[in-house]
Structure formats: C-alpha cells, structure tokens
Amino acid sequence: MTPPLPSSKIALPPPPPSLLAGAALFLDFDGTLVPIVDNPDDVAADADLLRVLHALRAGLDGRLAIVSGRSVATLRAMGLGDFILAGTHGLEFAEPGAAVEAPHRLAAIDSIEAAFNAFAARRPGMLVERKSISVGLHYRGAPRFADDAEALAMALAAENGLMVQRGKMLFEVRPGGADKGSAVRRLMQRAPFAGVAPVFFGDDVTDEEGFDAAAELGGHGVLVGPARETAARFSLEQVDAVRHYLGEEAARLVR
Numbered sequence: 001m002t003p004p005l006p007s008s009k010i011a012l013p014p015p016p017p018s019l020l021a022g023a024a025l026f027l028d029f030d031g032t033l034v035p036i037v038d039n040p041d042d043v044a045a046d047a048d049l050l051r052v053l054h055a056l057r058a059g060l061d062g063r064l065a066i067v068s069g070r071s072v073a074t075l076r077a078m079g080l081g082d083f084i085l086a087g088t089h090g091l092e093f094a095e096p097g098a099a100v101e102a103p104h105r106l107a108a109i110d111s112i113e114a115a116f117n118a119f120a121a122r123r124p125g126m127l128v129e130r131k132s133i134s135v136g137l138h139y140r141g142a143p144r145f146a147d148d149a150e151a152l153a154m155a156l157a158a159e160n161g162l163m164v165q166r167g168k169m170l171f172e173v174r175p176g177g178a179d180k181g182s183a184v185r186r187l188m189q190r191a192p193f194a195g196v197a198p199v200f201f202g203d204d205v206t207d208e209e210g211f212d213a214a215a216e217l218g219g220h221g222v223l224v225g226p227a228r229e230t231a232a233r234f235s236l237e238q239v240d241a242v243r244h245y246l247g248e249e250a251a252r253l254v255r
C-alpha cells in the first residue's frame with residue numbers, strides 16, 4: 001500500500017493524459033464539477049456535464065462515484081441520480097435507484113437548525129442549508145459574521161456531541177465517524193471499484209481526506225483551484241479546466 005504523499009504548497013502539474021485509464025474515479029461536486037454560487041440551491045448538473053459523466057462511467061466500466069458534502073437526496077434532485085453517490089461527507093451512500101444507506105437524522109440537528117435559522121434571521125446574507133442528516137450555516141453573503149457563525153456552530157456541536165465540518169465559507173454541524181476519505185476506502189472495497197487505483201478530484205479542505213485515501217490506495221488526488229497546502233499530486237485551476245480534462249479523458253476512454 002502506497003503511503004500518503006506529504007502535503008505541499010508548491011504549484012502542482014496538471015494531471016497527465018490517460019491518468020484515468022484503468023482507474024476508479026471519485027469526484028467532488030461543488031467547486032469541482034460546478035462553480036460555487038452564493039445560494040447552494042441554484043446549482044444543478046447541466047446536460048454537458050451529465051454527458052461527460054455518463055461517458056466516463058462507461059469507459060471506466062462503472063468505476064465512477066460522486067463524493068460530496070451534499071446529501072444524497074440533494075445530489076439526486078440536481079440530476080445525479082444515475083450515479084453511485086456518497087453524500088454528507090461519507091455518511092450516506094446510494095446506488096442508482098436504490099434506497100439511501102444513512103443514519104437517522106438526530107433530534108439535535110433539528111434543534112441546531114432552528115438556532116441557525118434564528119441566527120441568520122438577524123444577519124442579512126447568512127444562509128442556512130438543511131441537509132438530510134446535518135445542517136450548514138453559509139456566510140458567503142455575510143463574511144463579517146464569520147467569527148460569530150463559527151462560535152455558534154462550535155458551541156452547538158460541543159453541546160450535542162457532534163462535529164463541525166468546515167468548508168468554503170461554511171460551518172456544517174453533523175455526526176462524526178466518516179469523511180470523504182472513509183467514503184473512498186469503503187467504495188474501494190466493493191465492485192466495481194476494488195482492485196484498481198483511485199483518482200480523487202476536489203477543491204475544498206474537506207477533500208484532503210479523499211486525496212489521502214487515494215494516495216494510500218496507490219492512486220492520486222487532483223486539487224481544483226489555487227495552490228495551497230495539499231496532499232494532492234496534480235492540480236487544475238478551475239471548474240472549466242476540470243470539465244475540459246474530463247471531457248478529453250472520456251473521449252479517450254470510449255475510443
């Protein structure tokens with residue numbers, strides 16, 4: 001088993017052609033396949049993206065999964081129901097058309113959601129995102145309240161034995177016990193993923209566990225966005241570059 005690569009802040013090369021040949025492909029969604037927007041409800045998988053994903057899945061003999069902080073229900077509503085999905089940072093799993101494997105939503109999450117809503121109502125620009133088994137507090141529209149939002153999320157999580165998942169201008173309170181790395185490891189233990197090298201594309205700090213897992217299992221991480229401390233081996237500068245690369249790889253795989 002290959003150990004994880006040391007984190008690096010240096011500029012990374014782009015992923016080479018044919019990196020995906022014979023691999024298992026794991027893709028974050030927001031900030032990787034679609035741009036991050038102020039309102040997370042304004043995102044959907046467009047027809048061009050779905051065409052590329054279907055081609056990649058066919059070329060990889062089914063070895064493609066979306067690994068996201070979004071809930072499985074939301075990913076399906078955005079048009080991704082035809083794919084294997086790992087949602088809420090590895091707490092949820094679903095095969096196409098199958099029931100979702102997930103823990104029950106805790107009553108504490110409902111209470112925290114109510115507290116987040118009360119907090120956001122007094123601070124214009126704050127946004128509460130309800131998820132199946134977690135709840136997020138977005139401050140992209142009100143960055144001046146970031147410290148207050150963090151303090152609230154941390155206090156509520158501590159009171160209820162939960163964890164705070166930090167994202168891009170987001171504090172999410174959720175149960176622990178899983179992350180994107182554990183999602184990759186779990187999927188790599190079963191068909192059709194088992195026995196090949198994983199490649200994980202992601203943009204956020206929440207994707208670092210995915211990069212680590214890919215490296216441990218003999219594969220690679222691909223960071224989307226500007227250079228930062230990361231365990232990824234390769235990088236692409238933006239969503240458009242990811243979609244171009246994946247489109248080229250899809251064409252190569254299905255020749």
